[in-house]
Amino acid sequence: MDWQGQKQAELWMQILLLVFAAVALATGYIIGSFRMMMLIYAGGVVFTTLVTVPNWPFFNRHPLKWLDPSEAEKHPKPQKAVVSKDKKKSSKKVTAAG
Amino acid sequence: MHTFGYRANALLTYALTILALMCTIASFSDNFNFPSPSAEIQVLNFNWFQKQPHGNDEVSLTMNITADLQSLFTWNTKQLFIFVAAEYETPQNSVNQVSLWDAIIPAKEHAKFWFQTANKYRFVDQGSNLRGKEFNLTLHWHVMPKTGKMLADKLVMSGFRLPEEYR
Numbered sequence: 001m002d003w004q005g006q007k008q009a010e011l012w013m014q015i016l017l018l019v020f021a022a023v024a025l026a027t028g029y030i031i032g033s034f035r036m037m038m039l040i041y042a043g044g045v046v047f048t049t050l051v052t053v054p055n056w057p058f059f060n061r062h063p064l065k066w067l068d069p070s071e072a073e074k075h076p077k078p079q080k081a082v083v084s085k086d087k088k089k090s091s092k093k094v095t096a097a098g
Numbered sequence: 099m100h101t102f103g104y105r106a107n108a109l110l111t112y113a114l115t116i117l118a119l120m121c122t123i124a125s126f127s128d129n130f131n132f133p134s135p136s137a138e139i140q141v142l143n144f145n146w147f148q149k150q151p152h153g154n155d156e157v158s159l160t161m162n163i164t165a166d167l168q169s170l171f172t173w174n175t176k177q178l179f180i181f182v183a184a185e186y187e188t189p190q191n192s193v194n195q196v197s198l199w200d201a202i203i204p205a206k207e208h209a210k211f212w213f214q215t216a217n218k219y220r221f222v223d224q225g226s227n228l229r230g231k232e233f234n235l236t237l238h239w240h241v242m243p244k245t246g247k248m249l250a251d252k253l254v255m256s257g258f259r260l261p262e263e264y265r
Contacts, residue, residue: 006100009105010105010108013105013108013109013112014112017109017112017113017116018116021116021117021119021120024120025120025123025124028124028173029124029127029173032172032173033173034124034173034174034244037120037124041117041120045109045113048109048113049106049109052105052109053102053105053106053109054102055102
């Protein structure tokens with residue numbers, strides 16, 4: 001999932017669970033069955049899990065744009081010039097003393 | 099919300115918190131129920147009335163218990179525990195309560211009933227004060243919810259009197 005997808009997944013999870021809880025509570029109270037409320041809510045939790053937890057493609061609509069490999073080769077990373085620095089230092093010392 | 103496990107954990111925690119909230123609301127909804135129970139107990143017969151070797155009086159009686167406790171049931175009620183207690187006063191104790199009979203009512207349909215029964219538990223006094231004693235028979239009920247607080251209440255029926263002499 002990309003960043004945008006993660007945010008959406010979290011939002012959907014919260015909304016879906018709350019909606020299912022409200023529906024379950026209302027239905028259970030109206031028909032007078034505690035069992036029905038629990039069943040509706042359990043079904044809702046399973047449904048929400050299936051929608052928000054796995055890595056569905058619709059959560060990847062805004063993928064991160066990684067740098068293209070061919071573009072990366074044109075700008076090589078700077079090398080750590082350890083050896084050349086030492087040489088420069090020694091040469092400077094020589095000139096200062098002399 | 100990075101990995102599968104992270105999202106699954108977040109979902110589970112949130113779902114359980116909401117479940118706790120739902121149960122609280124369900125329990126609170128019981129406050130909107132105004133019950134109107136009714137009951138009547140008749141003593142059909144005092145089977146025997148003796149003084150035990152230890153010096154305590156004991157009575158055996160047969161009762162007719164009629165009640166309509168259907169209005170106590172709500173959608174959040176698991177069962178109703180009821181018991182009949184005999185209450186009386188002696189010089190020794192200001193209140194004596196002896197449980198004579200109890201039952202569990204699992205559903206609303208069974209809450210309107212008629213029982214004819216001898217006392218399930220022994221009616222024994224602390225001492226021998228029962229001759230000619232006036233007593234109340236009280237029907238207590240405990241409403242046990244599926245979730246939430248248990249409610250206990252009672253109905254007092256007075257006017258009962260034990261025989262004057264042992265038999």
